[in-house]
Amino acid sequence: MTSAPMTSDPGTSAPQPAAAGGPMIAIEAVSKWYGEVRVLSGCSTAVTRGEVVVVCGPSGSGKSTLLKCVNALEPFQEGQITVDGTRVRDRATNLPRLRARVGMVFQHFELFPHLSVIDNLTLAPRKVLGRSREAAVRRGLDLLARVGLSAHAQKHPGQLSGGQQQRVAIARALAMDPVVMLFDEPTSALDPEMVGEVLDVMVELARDGMTMMVVTHEMGFARKVADRVVFMDRGEIVEDVPKDTFFDRPRSERAQQFLSKILAH
Amino acid sequence: MFGHFDLSVIVDALPYLFAEGMVFTLTLTALAASGGIVLGTGLALLRLSGVPGLTHAAKFYVELMRALPLVLVIFWFYFLVPYLGAWAIGSATPIQVGAFASALVTFTLFEAAYFSEIVRAGIQSIPKGQSAAARALGMSYAQTMRLVVLPQAFRNMLPLLLTQTIVLFQDTSLVYVLSLTDFLGAASKVAQRDGRLVEMYLFAALVYFAVCFAASLLVRRLQARTAIVR
Numbered sequence: 001m002t003s004a005p006m007t008s009d010p011g012t013s014a015p016q017p018a019a020a021g022g023p024m025i026a027i028e029a030v031s032k033w034y035g036e037v038r039v040l041s042g043c044s045t046a047v048t049r050g051e052v053v054v055v056c057g058p059s060g061s062g063k064s065t066l067l068k069c070v071n072a073l074e075p076f077q078e079g080q081i082t083v084d085g086t087r088v089r090d091r092a093t094n095l096p097r098l099r100a101r102v103g104m105v106f107q108h109f110e111l112f113p114h115l116s117v118i119d120n121l122t123l124a125p126r127k128v129l130g131r132s133r134e135a136a137v138r139r140g141l142d143l144l145a146r147v148g149l150s151a152h153a154q155k156h157p158g159q160l161s162g163g164q165q166q167r168v169a170i171a172r173a174l175a176m177d178p179v180v181m182l183f184d185e186p187t188s189a190l191d192p193e194m195v196g197e198v199l200d201v202m203v204e205l206a207r208d209g210m211t212m213m214v215v216t217h218e219m220g221f222a223r224k225v226a227d228r229v230v231f232m233d234r235g236e237i238v239e240d241v242p243k244d245t246f247f248d249r250p251r252s253e254r255a256q257q258f259l260s261k262i263l264a265h
Numbered sequence: 266m267f268g269h270f271d272l273s274v275i276v277d278a279l280p281y282l283f284a285e286g287m288v289f290t291l292t293l294t295a296l297a298a299s300g301g302i303v304l305g306t307g308l309a310l311l312r313l314s315g316v317p318g319l320t321h322a323a324k325f326y327v328e329l330m331r332a333l334p335l336v337l338v339i340f341w342f343y344f345l346v347p348y349l350g351a352w353a354i355g356s357a358t359p360i361q362v363g364a365f366a367s368a369l370v371t372f373t374l375f376e377a378a379y380f381s382e383i384v385r386a387g388i389q390s391i392p393k394g395q396s397a398a399a400r401a402l403g404m405s406y407a408q409t410m411r412l413v414v415l416p417q418a419f420r421n422m423l424p425l426l427l428t429q430t431i432v433l434f435q436d437t438s439l440v441y442v443l444s445l446t447d448f449l450g451a452a453s454k455v456a457q458r459d460g461r462l463v464e465m466y467l468f469a470a471l472v473y474f475a476v477c478f479a480a481s482l483l484v485r486r487l488q489a490r491t492a493i494v495r
Contacts, residue, residue, distance in 0.1 A: 073397055100403025110398035114417050124402035127412060176402060 023082075024049050024180050024211045025070055030079035032065060032235075039065055040076065041235045047180070052212045054222040054243075057232035058258060063215045064107075064184050066232070070213065071102045071182060084179050100128050103173030103181040107189050109165040111157035117144070117168050118153040121175045129176065136175070143171040147201050163194030167201055174205075181205065183214040219262060223247060231255045274464045278455045286451030287472075293365075293437045293447065297372035298430045304373060305380025310410065312385055323381070330378030336439055342371040343443055364443040376433055383429060387422035388414060420491045427484045431477050448472065 023046040032040040040062050047053045055063045068074040070081055072088050072095050081088040086098050111120050121140035125131045131139075144150050147167040149160075157165050166186055173181060183202065187195045199221050206212055206225040216222070222229055222243060229246035231239040233254045239246060250256050311323035330338070346367055347359035354360070391414050399409040419426075438449040446454065449469055456465035 071401060073401060096400070096403045096405050098403075099401055102401070104398075104401040106394060106398060106401075108392075108394055110392075110394040112395065112398070112413055112417075114420065123412060124399075124404060127408055128403040172402070 022049075022085075023047060024051075024084055025213060026080075026082040027066070027070070028080045028082075030066065030069060030076050030081060032062075032069065032074065032076040032078075039235050040069070042079070043232075043235075043237045044079075045230050045237055045240050047211060047213050049211055050209050051227045052206045052210075052214065052225050053228050053230055054226040055213065055215045055230045055232060056217060056219070056222065056258070057238075060234075061232040062235040063230075063232045067182050067184050067213060067215050071099045071104060073099075073104075096128070100124070100176055101179050103176060103178035105166070105169050105173055105181070105183045105186045107185040109157070109162070109169045109189070111165055111169055111172070113157050116154050116156055117149070117160070120157065120168060121172050124172075125175050140171070140175055143174050144168075146174075147171045148197075161194060162190045163197045166190065166194075166198045170198075170201055170205070180211040180213065183212065183216065185215050185217070187216065187218055217262060219247075219259075231258065233258070271461065271464060274455070274459055274461045275468045278452075278465070281455065282448065282451050286446060286448035289446060290434065290437050290448040293369060293372065293440070294430065294434045296369055297376055297437075298433055300369075300373035301376030301380045301433070302384075302426060304377035305382075306384045306415070308377060308381035309384035309388060312381065313388060327378045327381055330375055331382075335375055335436055336442060338375050339368065339371050339439060339442060342374075343367045346370065364440075364445050368437075368440045368443055368445060372433065372437065376429070379429055380426065383422050383425045384418070387418035387425075390421050391417050423491055424484045424488045427480065427487070431480050431484075434477065434480075435473065 025047040027043055027045050030040055030043045031038065043062075043066055045053070055067065057063050065074055069076045070083060070088070076089065079089075083098060083102060086093055088095075088098065111117075112123065115123065118137060118140050121143060122131075122133065122136035125136040125139065126133060141150065141153060144153055147170060149164060149167055149171070152160060152164065152168075157168065160168065170181075170186075186202070187198050190198065195218070199218060202212070202214070202221065203225050214221070214226075226243045229239070229241060229243050230237055231246065231250075231252070231254075238252050239250060239255050241251075246255070247259070250259055308323045308327060311319045312327070314320060343362075343364070346362050350356075350360035350362065351358060395417070396409050396414055399413040400406075404412065437447055440447050441450045441453070452465045452469040456462045459465075
């Protein structure tokens with residue numbers, strides 16, 4: 001693969017600690033290899049405070065990998081990502097502390113099956129943030145109410161439907177009071193009839209002003225709440241444009257093809 | 266020879282067999298199993314640490330222990346530990362290590378190798394997404410293991426850990442080579458003293474069977490109760 005970085009040269013842009021109004025997430029010329037295979041090629045984009053950015057693209061395009069680089073669940077070999085002023089690829093960075101401020105929702109929910117729903121919500125706030133059990137439970141119950149699952153606090157994840165589990169997973173991430181939320185295909189593993197309830201929670205979250213980076217195929221969600229759409233293909237960011245531009249006048253042929261496939265039915 | 270089967274021999278020996286022999290056997294089993302599981306968990310974590318030196322050291326230890334007959338290890342430790350101890354503290358004469366302490370150390374170190382393989386498999390049975398979720402919430406490696414991975418892993422491996430403990434329970438009878446009196450050793454002494462080999466060895470076999478059978482029933486019940494609904 002012989003692709004050059006698409007956007008600005010990171011060598012010249014000094015790392016900026018994000019002041020208020022600065023980008024919440026700055027991704028600069030990020031490249032990643034699995035051995036010989038290059039999975040990300042010079043990806044650059046940014047998410048400003050309060051912005052909702054949808055990342056889409058065909059499977060294997062690297063969108064989930066890029067998302068996982070943001071909280072360093074995946075290492076990357078070149079470039080830099082800065083989250084709220086903290087450089088991700090920096091030996092001096094305390095990664096657990098960084099991750100505690102970045103909420104993440106996974107495709108397969110990844111609730112802790114050995115714990116009740118309320119314990120899922122309070123574990124990290126207590127053990128990582130050092131909150132008291134009472135404070136953590138109070139906050140957890142508030143969040144469960146917000147995602148409409150107050151009645152299920154004492155159940156175990158295995159007793160809930162997929163849609164309910166994913167709503168708990170969103171509440172679990174919110175319990176850490178994150179400054180930004182990452183969503184990795186949050187509805188792809190759900191039965192179709194449960195997609196709506198999860199998207200409703202996400203739409204509400206977006207309207208409350210949460211900064212969000214969302215990897216998803218749900219173009220309806222993108223149309224409704226996204227500010228910008230980042231389209232990826234083969235490890236590159238091909239388009240990074242406002243939502244309306246993406247849906248109405250996609251520039252690249254690859255994005256046009258992707259849209260025609262995904263919107264055909 | 267069964268014509269002379271004499272139950273009173275067994276009845277008379279019961280206090281000695283259980284108060285001395287079985288208490289010893291159960292004590293050694295419980296202590297060695299606890300120590301072995303703790304040490305085995307440590308070995309499993311080293312082996313999975315991804316740090317080449319630690320991984321290889323743990324692997325070598327496990328392979329070595331699993332390649333040696335238990336009786337050999339028991340002898341080896343019994344004769345070697347006093348000298349190793351003396352060397353460690355710089356003493357000129359071998360230190361005094363009781364037969365029980367020596368046996369306990371041996372069984373703990375030996376069983377740790379077997380337990381570590383069970384624990385390793387248990388940890389690997391937990392989906393990668395679980396530790397990713399824990400780390401995404403800001404947990405350290407230690408917290409991820411302690412709060413998320415190990416609690417689930419131990420539930421999954423509880424039946425295997427208990428099964429291995431049942432094997433250990435049987436293996437403790439090998440302490441007779443150190444002249445320690447476990448349950449089988451006690452039965453054996455009575456058998457020799459009274460010339461009642463048939464009664465005592467039959468009874469000993471029956472007791473071992475009863476204990477192990479009861480334990481394996483318990484394992485099955487625990488298995489059903491601790492299963493995690495996914």
